Amino acid sequence: MSLSKALVTLAIAAAIAVAGVVLTRQVVAVAAEADAGRLNRSILEYVATKNPRAPIRAFQRFPDVLVEEAQRTNLDHCVLLAQAEVESDFRHDAVGRAGEVGLFQILPSTAALFEPAVGPFKRPAYARGVRDLGDLADPVVSTRFALAYLRDILARKPSLREALTEYNGGPAGRHPHYYRMVMGAYVEVLQRPELKCRLREMPRPGPLLTLLSLS
Numbered sequence: 001m002s003l004s005k006a007l008v009t010l011a012i013a014a015a016i017a018v019a020g021v022v023l024t025r026q027v028v029a030v031a032a033e034a035d036a037g038r039l040n041r042s043i044l045e046y047v048a049t050k051n052p053r054a055p056i057r058a059f060q061r062f063p064d065v066l067v068e069e070a071q072r073t074n075l076d077h078c079v080l081l082a083q084a085e086v087e088s089d090f091r092h093d094a095v096g097r098a099g100e101v102g103l104f105q106i107l108p109s110t111a112a113l114f115e116p117a118v119g120p121f122k123r124p125a126y127a128r129g130v131r132d133l134g135d136l137a138d139p140v141v142s143t144r145f146a147l148a149y150l151r152d153i154l155a156r157k158p159s160l161r162e163a164l165t166e167y168n169g170g171p172a173g174r175h176p177h178y179y180r181m182v183m184g185a186y187v188e189v190l191q192r193p194e195l196k197c198r199l200r201e202m203p204r205p206g207p208l209l210t211l212l213s214l215s
Contacts, residue, residue: 040064042194043081051090058092062103062139069147073154078197080147082185083164086178093137099124101136104146111136114148121145 043063047054070077087105088094096105101124108123115121121135135141150167157163161179168178175181190197 036064036067038194039067039196042192042196046081046189046192046195047090050085054090054092059139062143065140065143069143073147073151075150075160076198078189078195079160079182079186080143081195082189083182084143085185086181092139092142093133095133101133102142103139104142106136106142106146106149108134108136110149111145114145114152118144118148 040063043066044056044059047059047062048056066080067077070080084090084103088103090103092103094103094105095101098107100107111118111121121141124134124136125132136145146167150163153163153166154160157166164179164182168174189195
């Protein structure tokens with residue numbers, strides 16, 4: 001075989017190899033996109049199951065942001081799904097007794113501390129008997145600010161239990177069983193394989209019942 005033919009053969013082989021890599025990446029990308037789409041639908045279906053009155057249009061971007069923020073926080077997105085259920089029963093317009101707003105029931109004053117990192121948000125306003133809950137009634141905004149707050153706590157606290165306790169209302173917490181409530185809801189979420197829970201929130205090896213028994 002002449003040198004020129006050998007070079008042509010090598011060039012063709014290299015082109016085929018490159019094409020194979022590109023095709024493989026495209027297939028993987030398409031599969032990942034389809035998998036993400038299925039997870040998004042499953043999260044929306046779970047929200048609708050728990051709160052049939054939830055306006056799904058308001059939650060359309062919630063699954064993407066929930067998973068994204070969970071990855072940034074190094075937590076299982078299913079734990080955050082359980083926390084949202086405990087906080088608001090998936091009512092995006094929920095208002096707490098202390099003025100907490102939205103899906104993750106965060107105080108506007110607390111959210112304001114994280115505007116430099118998350119961005120500005122519209123505050124709740126009350127005028128002439130009309131209540132405007134502002135941006136915290138948007139599940140996406142509520143999730144972003146809540147997770148920024150939780151990340152800040154996790155940087156100071158050694159365990160998820162302590163972090164959730166502080167999130168609920170300072171170091172002592174407002175509800176003595178808040179952590180167990182979240183973990184109880186989490187156990188239910190775990191029964192749904194379509195939600196693709198990752199169990200990355202476990203602070204130590206051991207069975208889930210051991211985790212639930214922690215006080």
